Amino acid sequence: MTRRNARELIMQMLYEGTFHPEEERERILYDQLNAMDSKEKSANKAIVKFIEDTYFGVYEHVKEIDALIAGAAKNWSMARIAKVDLSILRLAIFELQYTDVPVKVAVNEAVEIAKIYSTDKSPKFINGVLGSVTQANEA
Numbered sequence: 280m281t282r283r284n285a286r287e288l289i290m291q292m293l294y295e296g297t298f299h300p301e302e303e304r305e306r307i308l309y310d311q312l313n314a315m316d317s318k319e320k321s322a323n324k325a326i327v328k329f330i331e332d333t334y335f336g337v338y339e340h341v342k343e344i345d346a347l348i349a350g351a352a353k354n355w356s357m358a359r360i361a362k363v364d365l366s367i368l369r370l371a372i373f374e375l376q377y378t379d380v381p382v383k384v385a386v387n388e389a390v391e392i393a394k395i396y397s398t399d400k401s402p403k404f405i406n407g408v409l410g411s412v413t414q415a416n417e418a
Contacts, residue, residue, distance in 0.1 A: 280326050293366035337373045344372045351411035363397045
């Protein structure tokens with residue numbers, strides 16, 4: 280499993296989490312990890328740790344992340360943002376704010392995931408929101 284695949288899986292779990300109570304978050308993660316092939320899990324312990332750390336990290340900082348999204352998504356209420364796009368943004372902003380993933384990598388990965396899982400307009404929207412968040416961090 281590549282980091283891209285891991286990010287896609289994390290986004291899917293974050294998306295699923297938008298439809299379940301907070302108490303279900305751990306179950307969502309471990310259901311996905313248990314579904315992974317045992318050979319793959321043992322060969323990719325670093326990827327499993329990346330998935331766990333990133334998934335739980337997003338939820339640990341979700342209020343701060345959502346505040347950044349709300350500030351950057353001008354003229355968009357949080358309720359209006361598609362759940363898939365919101366999940367992609369939460370993942371990318373977590374990586375931008377709380378990890379050492381380079382800005383270009385986090386933004387590119389988010390845009391590419393949006394091309395696969397969301398609407399035709401979503402990559403541009405996500406790129407714009409992430410650009411605003413990045414500019415605010417640099418200011």
